[in-house]
Amino acid sequence: QVQLVQSGAEVKKPGSSVKVSCKASGGTFSSYDISWVRQAPGQGLEWMGRMTPVSGRKNYAQKFQGRVTMTADRSTSIAYMEMSSLRSEDTAVYYCAREISSNWFDSWGQGTLVTVSS
Amino acid sequence: DIQMTQSPSSLSASVGDRVTITCRASQRISSYLNWYQHIPGKAPKLLIFDASSLESGVPSRFSGSGSGTVFTLTISSLQSEDFANYFCQQSYSLPHTFGQGTKLEI
Numbered sequence: 001q002v003q004l005v006q007s008g009a010e011v012k013k014p015g016s017s018v019k020v021s022c023k024a025s026g027g028t029f030s031s032y033d034i035s036w037v038r039q040a041p042g043q044g045l046e047w048m049g050r051m052t053p054v055s056g057r058k059n060y061a062q063k064f065q066g067r068v069t070m071t072a073d074r075s076t077s078i079a080y081m082e083m084s085s086l087r088s089e090d091t092a093v094y095y096c097a098r099e100i101s102s103n104w105f106d107s108w109g110q111g112t113l114v115t116v117s118s
Numbered sequence: 119d120i121q122m123t124q125s126p127s128s129l130s131a132s133v134g135d136r137v138t139i140t141c142r143a144s145q146r147i148s149s150y151l152n153w154y155q156h157i158p159g160k161a162p163k164l165l166i167f168d169a170s171s172l173e174s175g176v177p178s179r180f181s182g183s184g185s186g187t188v189f190t191l192t193i194s195s196l197q198s199e200d201f202a203n204y205f206c207q208q209s210y211s212l213p214h215t216f217g218q219g220t221k222l223e224i
Contacts, residue, residue: 004161035214045205045216061213095162103209104152106173108161 002027004096004109011115012086019082020112022096027107033099034079036070039111040092050099053079086116120144120208124217131196131222139191139220141206146186150210153182153191156203156219165204166191196222 007021022034035050049060053072060068064083072079079096094112097105121144131137141151149169156162164173166182169189179194193200201224206217 037216044218045207047214047216049213059212097162100167103150104164104167104207105154105162106164106167108163110161 002098002107004098004107006094006096006109006112009113009115011117014087014116014118016086017082017084018086018114019080020094020096020114022079022081022109024077024079024098027098033102034070034072035097035099035105036068036081037095037097037105038092039095040089043092046092048081048094051079083114086114088116090114091116119213120147120211120215122206122208122215122217124206124220126220127218128221128223130224132224133196133198135196137193137196137222139204139206139222141184141189141191141217143187143189143208143210147208147210149185150208151182151184151189152207152209153180154205154207155200156205158203162205 002024003026005023010018012018033050033052036048037045039045048064051058051070053074067084069082096109098107100106123142125140151169153166154162155165165176165180170182181192183190201222203219203221205219208215
């Protein structure tokens with residue numbers, strides 16, 4: 001079973017960018033999609049998009065188009081999610097998750113808290 | 119986007135109880151429905167995929183059913199470690215969308 005380990009908590013100023021990493025171990029990294037999901041305080045889960053490391057294919061939720069970039073380094077099995085033009089509403093826990101058959105998420109990272117505050 | 123409506127939003131129960139959580143989709147999604155357990159501070163855990171398939175390693179007291187627009191997650195006999203948050207997710211079409219969650223508490 002693959003394990004996903006994310007980078008640590010971040011505090012950012014409004015208007016800045018953040019880059020969260022997600023390292024996969026114990027399984028094949030490149031064969032599956034890596035999705036990013038966030039949960040703002042008191043809110044439900046929100047899917048942001050996904051990428052397939054082996055092909056570079058990406059699908060972004062319309063809400064995040066133009067503001068989020070997902071990349072992956074196959075040599076180190078690390079996926080990245082970078083979000084720009086941060087605002088207070090982006091304060092949330094961000095999760096990476098392995099997506100199976102473009103369908104369900106069988107492994108999740110532990111989450112990265114991103115706080116956007118002036 | 120497909121809207122997922124989960125009920126109840128919270129549920130009080132006791133060890134040994136049978137509980138059912140319902141998830142309704144705003145349009146038909148066949149069996150493209152998955153269930154997760156989430157304990158705050160920990161990674162979410164897949165319980166059920168494709169509406170009724172039990173993920174490997176998940177106790178058999180968890181079961182899922184439904185197709186089309188109405189789905190249920192049932193825990194047949196609650197154990198202390200089951201008190202957590204539960205949410206559904208549709209994968210019929212992008213963007214994947216989630217229910218708002220059900221908090222299961224004592």
